[in-house]
Amino acid sequence: MSEHAIEVILNGRPVRARVESRRTLGDFLRRDAGQTGTHLACEHGVCGACTVIVDGEAVRSCLMLAVQADGRKVTTVEGLEASDGSLHRVQQAMQDAYALQCGYCTPGVVMTLAAALEANPKPTEPDLMEALSGHLCRCTGYQGMMKVAKRLAGGGE
Amino acid sequence: MNDVPNATRFVGQRIPRKEDRRLLTGHGAFTDDVPIAGALEACFVRSPIAKGRIVRVDAAAARQMPGVHAIYTVADFEPLNAVVAAAGGQGVNQPRMGLLAIDDVRFVGDPVAIVVADNRYLAEDAANAVLVDYESEDAVVTIAQARVGAPAHRELDNNLGVGARSADDDPELDALFAKAAHVVSHTINHRRLTHAPMEGRAVASVPTGAGELTVYVSCQSPQQMARFISEAFNLPNANVRAIAKDVGGAFGQKISPGREELSVIAASLMLRRPVKWAEDRLESLTCAYTGREQEAHFKMAFDADARILGGHIELHSNVGAYPAGIHANALVTTLFPGPYRVARNGFKSEVWYSNTTGLAAYRGPWAMESLARETLLDVAARQIGIAPEEIRARNLITREDQPYRMCTGPVLDHVTPRETLALALKKIDVAAFREEQAEARKKGRYIGLGMAVYVEPTTMATAGVLSSETAYVRIEPTGKVIAMMSTHSQGHGTETTMAQVIADSLGVPFADVSVVEGDSSRGGFGAGAGGSRQAVLGGGSARLACQKLLEKLKLVAAHVMNSQPEFLEVADGKISVRGEPEVFQTVKQIAQIAYLTPSRMPPGLELGLESQARYRPDTPIIFSNASHACTVEVDVETGLVKILRWVAVEDCGAIINPSVVEGQIAGGVVQGIGEVLMEDMAYDDLGNPRAATFKDYLTPTIHDVPLIEYDHLETPAKNEGGFKGVGEGGAIIGPPTLVNAIADALAPFGVELTQIPLSPDYLLKLLEGRTPAHAG
Amino acid sequence: MKPPPFDYFAAHDLEEALEPLAEGGGDALVLAGGQTLLPLLAYRLAAPTLLVDINGVAALQGISRVGDGVRIGAMTRQATILRDPIIAAQTPGLAMAARFVGHTQTRARGTLGGSLSFAEPAAEFPATALALGARMEVRSRDGARTLEADEFFLGPYTTAMAPDEIMTSVTFPDWGPDARVVVHEVARRSGDFALVGLVMASRVEAGKVVRTAISWFGMGPTPLRSLQAEQAMTGQAVSDLDFAALAELAVADTDPPDDIQASAHYRRTVARRIFPRLARQTLEAVG
Numbered sequence A: 001m002s003e004h005a006i007e008v009i010l011n012g013r014p015v016r017a018r019v020e021s022r023r024t025l026g027d028f029l030r031r032d033a034g035q036t037g038t039h040l041a042c043e044h045g046v047c048g049a050c051t052v053i054v055d056g057e058a059v060r061s062c063l064m065l066a067v068q069a070d071g072r073k074v075t076t077v078e079g080l081e082a083s084d085g086s087l088h089r090v091q092q093a094m095q096d097a098y099a100l101q102c103g104y105c106t107p108g109v110v111m112t113l114a115a116a117l118e119a120n121p122k123p124t125e126p127d128l129m130e131a132l133s134g135h136l137c138r139c140t141g142y143q144g145m146m147k148v149a150k151r152l153a154g155g156g157e
Numbered sequence B: 001m002n003d004v005p006n007a008t009r010f011v012g013q014r015i016p017r018k019e020d021r022r023l024l025t026g027h028g029a030f031t032d033d034v035p036i037a038g039a040l041e042a043c044f045v046r047s048p049i050a051k052g053r054i055v056r057v058d059a060a061a062a063r064q065m066p067g068v069h070a071i072y073t074v075a076d077f078e079p080l081n082a083v084v085a086a087a088g089g090q091g092v093n094q095p096r097m098g099l100l101a102i103d104d105v106r107f108v109g110d111p112v113a114i115v116v117a118d119n120r121y122l123a124e125d126a127a128n129a130v131l132v133d134y135e136s137e138d139a140v141v142t143i144a145q146a147r148v149g150a151p152a153h154r155e156l157d158n159n160l161g162v163g164a165r166s167a168d169d170d171p172e173l174d175a176l177f178a179k180a181a182h183v184v185s186h187t188i189n190h191r192r193l194t195h196a197p198m199e200g201r202a203v204a205s206v207p208t209g210a211g212e213l214t215v216y217v218s219c220q221s222p223q224q225m226a227r228f229i230s231e232a233f234n235l236p237n238a239n240v241r242a243i244a245k246d247v248g249g250a251f252g253q254k255i256s257p258g259r260e261e262l263s264v265i266a267a268s269l270m271l272r273r274p275v276k277w278a279e280d281r282l283e284s285l286t287c288a289y290t291g292r293e294q295e296a297h298f299k300m301a302f303d304a305d306a307r308i309l310g311g312h313i314e315l316h317s318n319v320g321a322y323p324a325g326i327h328a329n330a331l332v333t334t335l336f337p338g339p340y341r342v343a344r345n346g347f348k349s350e351v352w353y354s355n356t357t358g359l360a361a362y363r364g365p366w367a368m369e370s371l372a373r374e375t376l377l378d379v380a381a382r383q384i385g386i387a388p389e390e391i392r393a394r395n396l397i398t399r400e401d402q403p404y405r406m407c408t409g410p411v412l413d414h415v416t417p418r419e420t421l422a423l424a425l426k427k428i429d430v431a432a433f434r435e436e437q438a439e440a441r442k443k444g445r446y447i448g449l450g451m452a453v454y455v456e457p458t459t460m461a462t463a464g465v466l467s468s469e470t471a472y473v474r475i476e477p478t479g480k481v482i483a484m485m486s487t488h489s490q491g492h493g494t495e496t497t498m499a500q501v502i503a504d505s506l507g508v509p510f511a512d513v514s515v516v517e518g519d520s521s522r523g524g525f526g527a528g529a530g531g532s533r534q535a536v537l538g539g540g541s542a543r544l545a546c547q548k549l550l551e552k553l554k555l556v557a558a559h560v561m562n563s564q565p566e567f568l569e570v571a572d573g574k575i576s577v578r579g580e581p582e583v584f585q586t587v588k589q590i591a592q593i594a595y596l597t598p599s600r601m602p603p604g605l606e607l608g609l610e611s612q613a614r615y616r617p618d619t620p621i622i623f624s625n626a627s628h629a630c631t632v633e634v635d636v637e638t639g640l641v642k643i644l645r646w647v648a649v650e651d652c653g654a655i656i657n658p659s660v661v662e663g664q665i666a667g668g669v670v671q672g673i674g675e676v677l678m679e680d681m682a683y684d685d686l687g688n689p690r691a692a693t694f695k696d697y698l699t700p701t702i703h704d705v706p707l708i709e710y711d712h713l714e715t716p717a718k719n720e721g722g723f724k725g726v727g728e729g730g731a732i733i734g735p736p737t738l739v740n741a742i743a744d745a746l747a748p749f750g751v752e753l754t755q756i757p758l759s760p761d762y763l764l765k766l767l768e769g770r771t772p773a774h775a776g
Numbered sequence C: 001m002k003p004p005p006f007d008y009f010a011a012h013d014l015e016e017a018l019e020p021l022a023e024g025g026g027d028a029l030v031l032a033g034g035q036t037l038l039p040l041l042a043y044r045l046a047a048p049t050l051l052v053d054i055n056g057v058a059a060l061q062g063i064s065r066v067g068d069g070v071r072i073g074a075m076t077r078q079a080t081i082l083r084d085p086i087i088a089a090q091t092p093g094l095a096m097a098a099r100f101v102g103h104t105q106t107r108a109r110g111t112l113g114g115s116l117s118f119a120e121p122a123a124e125f126p127a128t129a130l131a132l133g134a135r136m137e138v139r140s141r142d143g144a145r146t147l148e149a150d151e152f153f154l155g156p157y158t159t160a161m162a163p164d165e166i167m168t169s170v171t172f173p174d175w176g177p178d179a180r181v182v183v184h185e186v187a188r189r190s191g192d193f194a195l196v197g198l199v200m201a202s203r204v205e206a207g208k209v210v211r212t213a214i215s216w217f218g219m220g221p222t223p224l225r226s227l228q229a230e231q232a233m234t235g236q237a238v239s240d241l242d243f244a245a246l247a248e249l250a251v252a253d254t255d256p257p258d259d260i261q262a263s264a265h266y267r268r269t270v271a272r273r274i275f276p277r278l279a280r281q282t283l284e285a286v287g
C-alpha cells in the first residue's frame, strides 16, 4: 500500500504527516492530528457528524481520503472559536437554542452552518434547513437546530 | 425541612448548559476521543450465519499479518475465569453465554474471535483473514418460528425466555367482558427497532499498575460499569475505575457492558496493554442491542356509556439470543390501565428467544402499555361512535379520585391527566380542526388528529439499583462548590440541572457550582441514567446534602459573626443576618475558616464543609404524566405522512430547567416519530439483518419533524423538591399520539392500523381497494 | 468500517490517469467525488489494488455551450450543477434532478460523471441523462468514444464503460427553448434514493406532443424508458390524451425491485398514480 507525505493547513496551521493511502480524512484528523472534535458516527456518508470545511466547503471527512487533503485548507470545529475564547456565532446560536444534548452530532452541524454562513452571510431559512437535512441527531429532535436556522437566516444575530 | 434561601433563583430557569461549551468547541471527551498512549485497537470476527456449529477457527495466517498482536477465541480467555452476566435476568431457561461464542453461533454478528492490532485498519484486515468453518442450522427468527421451531439455544428445551407469566384465571373479569355492552379488541405487531445512538458503544481498557484497571466506556453509569466489570473479572471493586465523561446517547443500550466491551477488557488483561474498540455503524446497527419487538393483543370491555369495565393484554416479545437485563413485560401489564378508571385487568406475557441480536431496554421499554391502550381507546371511540376526547373524558381519573390505586397495584397521586388533556386539546383547537378536516376530505385530502394520555412511572424506588442516588457536596476553601454525583448524562444535562439545584439550596452563584459525574472513582454508587429518575434522586440527594452543609455553614458563620444560625440567611454567596444584608461574611471567608483556621471554629465542630446524602423517596413510584396531540396529513397516493402540528403538555412536577425538560420530551417524541414512520430493524428468513447502513435503517431528519409546542403543568409530587422524572415519556406517548392521528386521517377508509412502523408500503397495502366513505 | 489496503495515485492530466487504468486490468478504480466509492470501501464491498484520483485533472472540468447542447465536464460537482447559470438556462432538468441528489455536504464533492458511471438504479442523474438523451464521452488509453444514454446503462451498477475508461464529459442536447422537464421522486426522507422517480421531458407545438421522453428511476435494474407510452403520446393532441391509460403503459415498461423500503407492488402502484399528474404538469404548461 502506498504512503504519502501530505501537508494540510489545519485550522490555520500547517500539519505535515505521512499517511497510508486508505486513511480517511476523518481518521487523519482524529488520530494523527489529535483533533477529536470531528466525530465519526457512520463512516459511510449519511450522518454528517464528521463534517469539516475543506477549502470553504462543508464536506464529509469520512468520504475523503487524507491524502486528498494535501495542500488544502481544512477547518474543524476546534478552529472556529475566536482567539479571545468567544464562541463563533453558530456555536453561540446553538447554545442559546439548546440545540445539543449529548453533543456527538454537534461538531458536524456547527461546521455545516459555519460553511453556509461563510458562503452566504445572508442565507435563507430553507437554505439552512436544507443544509441541516444532511445531519442525523438522535437526541434533540432537531428542535433547537430549527430555531438556529431561523435565527441565522438573513444574517440575523 | 430547612428553609432554602432564594429557593427558585436558578431552579425553574432556562439556564444555559454548562456542558455546551466543550461540546461546541470540539473538546468533549467521548471514549474514543481520549488519547491513550500505546493503545491497540480491536475488531471482532463475527458470525455470518444466524445459527450453527463452529467447526474450525483458523487464525494462523491472520496472526502473521502486520500489526497484529493477538487473536483470541473464548478458549483463550479461560485463564481469566470471567463471568458473563446472565442474559434475560435471573430465572429458569437461561442460555449459556460466553464472552465470545462457545462452540456455536446464535445470531448473525455473534462475536467468534477478537483481533487486537496496532490500529483498526489492520485489525479489520486480519479479521477478514480469520477463517471460520460453520455447520449451518435452521434459525428461528420470528416469534411465530420461536413458538414451534428448534431452540435458538441448543442447551434449552424450547424458546420460552425468562419471565413468562400469566394472571390466574379470573372468572370475574370474564363476567365483566360477558356483560359488556361493547368489547373492543385490537392488535399491534411492533417490528424491531434499534437505539442507534450517534456514538456507538465504545471502550478503552487500560491496565494500570498491579491489578488495576481504568476503563473508559460509553455507558449510562460508570459506577454500574465498574461494578459489573469488577464482578465479571473478579477484580477488587476499588481497582476498577470506569470513566465516561461524555457519552453520545444511549437510550437503554448502554446500561450494562456487552460481550464486546468485556472481551476488549479481557484482551487488555491478557496483553497487559491498553486496548480500545469503538463500535462502527455496521456493528451498531446489526450487533448492538435492539428494542421493542412485540406482538400485543388487547381488549377492553365497556358499558353502554363507554365506561371501561375491564381490560386484558396479551404480550409476546422477541428478545433475541442474548437479551440485556430483564424485559419490561411485567410493567406493560401493570400500566396497561393507565390513568383511567379500570376495575379489573388480566394479562398473559411470554418472551421468546430467537437467533437474532438481543433485546435491551429502549427509552420507555414498557411503552406498549400506552401504545396499546391509547390506540384501543381510539378504535373503541370509532366503534362506539363518540369522539376520542369524549371516551377519555368519561374514563380518566380526576384529582378527587387521587390517591387512586390502580387495579394492578400502583397508586396514582399528584397527576393531572384531565388537566393536561384539556390544555392540549385547547391548544390544538379540536373544533377548528374538525371543520378543516371535513373540508379537506371533500377535496380528497386526508388530515387527522391524534391524542394520547399517559402516566409515566418515574423513579421506581423499589426497583433495585434504580431506588436511590447519592450526592457528595463540599465547599472548597476557594468558596467554590464541588458536587460528586452518581447521576450521569448522555445528553441529559445533569451537570447543569444539578448545579441549579445546588446553587439554590446553598444560596451560592450558579457559576460557583461544579458537578462532577462520569467517574466511578469520584461519585458514589448509583444507576445513573435509566428509569427517568435523575431529577428526583439526583436533585433530592443534592438537596439533602446541601441542607446538611448549609446547617454547618451557618453554624460556623454564626460563631464567627456572633449570631445564631437561625438568624442567618445565605444568598448569592454571602451569609448575612436576616434583615441586615450589609453585615455579611462570604461563603469563601467561612470556608477558609472551616478548613484553615481551626481556632475560629465553634468548639467541638468537625473541620471542613462537606456533606453526603443518599436519597430514596418514600413513594414507591413517582408518576409524571402528559397529554399530547398532533395533526397529520396522509398522502393516500403514496402512503407518506406529514406531521403538521405537535402539542405536548407535560406535568413533571417542579421543573428544574424548562429547556432541558423540553429537550427530553422532544428527543423522545422524535424517536417515537421514527418508530411509527420508519425505523425497522428487519431480518430476512435466514436471520440476516437487512438494515446495515443508515440508508436502510431510517431515523428522522430535520425535515421529518414539526416544531413542538409545549405547555407545562407543575404539580409537585411529595418528594424532596417536588421533582418528577421526564426522560422517557416522549418516546412512550409519541407513538400512540401519531398512530391515532394517522388512523383518524384514514378513518373514512374504514381501516385500523395494526403494524409498527406504518411504512408507506404498509399504509398503501391497507388502503388498497378501499374507497373513502362519503365525506361527512 | 475501514477501507481495505490499496495504492493511490493522483493524476494531473488524463494521460496520467488512463495509463494505470490500462495496466490495472480492472483492479484499478477511478476515484472521482468518492461519495459512493468510499462507502463501498468502508463496507469492504470493493477491493481495488489502486485508486486513480482524477480530482486534479483540469480537462474534466468546465461547462460550455456546444453546437446542439451543453457539454459538462465529468468531474463537475453536483453542487455546481445546482447553481450554474448555463445549466439553468440550457438544461434545467439536470439542475432539478440535482436538488434530489444527496445532501449539501455530499454534493460539494459528488460529481456528475461519478454518479453516471456508478449507475445506481435509484439515482436521479442516470434517469435524467436517459430521458434527455445525454451523450457520454469516455476515453481510454486507446482513444475516445461516445456512448448514447440508451446504450449506456446495462444493469445495476453496470455501464457500457470498460474498466480502463474514464468518462470525460457529458453532453445534454438542447430540447429547444419551449421544452419542459419535470423531475419528481417519492422518497422516505429527503436525500434518500427514490422509491419511485420519474423524469419526463416534452415538447408541445400547437397543442400536439411533438417529442417526449419518460424515464423512471428506482423502478428497475437501470433507469428505464417507457417507450410504449412515449410512442402513444407522440403526435397526439394534449387534450386527447388519456393519462390513466398512459400511466398503465408507462408502468408496463418497468421492473421494480422488492426491498426493505418498499415492495415492487408499492412502486408500481405509486408510479401509476403520480404519472398522470406529472405528465399533465409537463405537457400542459408548454406549447
Ligand code: FES
Binding pocket: A039, A040, A041, A042, A043, A044, A045, A046, A047, A048, A049, A050, A051, A060, A061, A062, A063
Ligand atoms: S461519519 Fe461521515 S457522514 Fe457519518
Ligand code: FES
Binding pocket: A099, A100, A101, A102, A103, A104, A105, A106, A136, A137, A138, A139, A140, B198, B248, B249, B491
Ligand atoms: S445531540 Fe446527541 S446526537 Fe445530536
